[in-house]
Amino acid sequence: MSLKVLGIESSCDDTSASVLEDGVICSNVINTQAIHEQYGGVVPELASRAHQQNIVLVVKEALSQSGFKLKDIDLIAFTKGPGLLGSLMVGTSFAKGLSISTNKPLIGVNHLHGHLLAHLLRKKGEPKSDTKFPYLCLLVSGGHTQIVIVYDYLKFEIIGKTIDDAAGEAFDKCAKVLGLPYPGGPVIDKLAAKGNPEAFKFNKPKIKDLDFSFSGLKTSFLYKLKDNLKQDTSFIKHNLEDLAASLQATIIEILLEKLTMAVELTGVKEVAISGGVSANKGLREALTNLAGEKKWKIHLPKLQYTTDNAAMIGLVGYFMYLRGDVSSLEVLPQARLNFMDF
Numbered sequence: 001m002s003l004k005v006l007g008i009e010s011s012c013d014d015t016s017a018s019v020l021e022d023g024v025i026c027s028n029v030i031n032t033q034a035i036h037e038q039y040g041g042v043v044p045e046l047a048s049r050a051h052q053q054n055i056v057l058v059v060k061e062a063l064s065q066s067g068f069k070l071k072d073i074d075l076i077a078f079t080k081g082p083g084l085l086g087s088l089m090v091g092t093s094f095a096k097g098l099s100i101s102t103n104k105p106l107i108g109v110n111h112l113h114g115h116l117l118a119h120l121l122r123k124k125g126e127p128k129s130d131t132k133f134p135y136l137c138l139l140v141s142g143g144h145t146q147i148v149i150v151y152d153y154l155k156f157e158i159i160g161k162t163i164d165d166a167a168g169e170a171f172d173k174c175a176k177v178l179g180l181p182y183p184g185g186p187v188i189d190k191l192a193a194k195g196n197p198e199a200f201k202f203n204k205p206k207i208k209d210l211d212f213s214f215s216g217l218k219t220s221f222l223y224k225l226k227d228n229l230k231q232d233t234s235f236i237k238h239n240l241e242d243l244a245a246s247l248q249a250t251i252i253e254i255l256l257e258k259l260t261m262a263v264e265l266t267g268v269k270e271v272a273i274s275g276g277v278s279a280n281k282g283l284r285e286a287l288t289n290l291a292g293e294k295k296w297k298i299h300l301p302k303l304q305y306t307t308d309n310a311a312m313i314g315l316v317g318y319f320m321y322l323r324g325d326v327s328s329l330e331v332l333p334q335a336r337l338n339f340m341d342f
């Protein structure tokens with residue numbers, strides 16, 4: 001008998017549901033809330049409301065696309081944190097309601113744990129990843145920047161993290177001062193492809209060990225703009241592509257320097273990336289080149305699994321269930337859920 005999981009994700013601004021059979025994706029429906037674009041960032045109150053509007057439709061669509069009925073599902077996995085509390089409450093309450101009404105087990109999943117396994121996600125008919133444990137995962141999203149050593153599907157350790165902003169935040173905040181829409185990462189990525197990455201230099205942080213910092217880069221970027229705008233009020237317009245390319249190159253350099261250090265310190269040469277920023281073309285290209293040079297084996301998640309999705313939550317739920325981890329109905333969403341709590 002196969003094990004069918006319904007995954008539900010609602011930690012930020014994506015309402016997503018997915019059905020997996022024995023850890024393989026049957027459907028993965030994502031509704032990205034467009035309402036936040038006009039505000040230059042995610043507005044928590046609006047995100048919760050949009051989840052409330054979307055969740056029934058998204059879950060119904062995921063079931064319908066999978067070809068299974070609710071009664072066929074064996075367990076319900078949902079994101080219990082970290083994330084925006086109001087958003088998490090929608091997914092948590094919905095999952096609890098489903099669990100009570102169908103009498104199926106409920107599993108609360110740590111969102112970051114989902115990102116760690118993103119490159120292992122596959123649809124029916126697609127080959128299984130040849131990843132070997134342990135591997136290093138550079139998790140780069142809008143809220144997190146970490147290097148994690150993954151020993152097993154359910155066992156991992158953070159060996160480096162940001163002490164302030166996340167890499168995605170650096171993309172988004174710098175894009176905002178350039179007058180670009182939210183989320184800024186994908187827009188910078190496109191512009192960067194046409195610009196000169198060496199046109200401008202920005203300060204890189206001097207942080208010890210495997211930790212990151214991005215707040216200094218943001219300030220350095222802002223000052224560069226301010227200084228130049230004094231001489232030329234059209235500075236941004238005339239240099240947009242070069243600014244994007246130089247900013248992106250600096251972020252990539254910061255990430256890959258620490259990743260190289262992590263490989264050297266741990267001796268682990270199997271490397272994955274995940275999270276929204278892992279969709280970045282420049283990062284993928286630079287990592288591929290570096291891996292060729294250093295003889296690392298790399299794993300890049302498919303683009304649709306880089307950003308938030310319920311398939312990664314369902315996959316973690318599947319492994320947790322096999323280990324016997326089931327949540328009680330008293331489970332609560334936790335905005336600041338620690339990475340190691342799952």
Ligand code: KG4
Nearest residue numbers: 141142143168183185186276277280307308
């Ligand atoms: O993983 P994610 O969907 O949500 C969080 O858990 O944070 O990541 C969203 C972040 C945003 O900061 C967005 O700008 C960034 O990922 N992002 C990118 C790209 N696509 C998304 N950053 C750089 N290049 C991209 N192509």
Ligand code: ZN
Nearest residue numbers: 115141307308
């Ligand atoms: Zn995420």
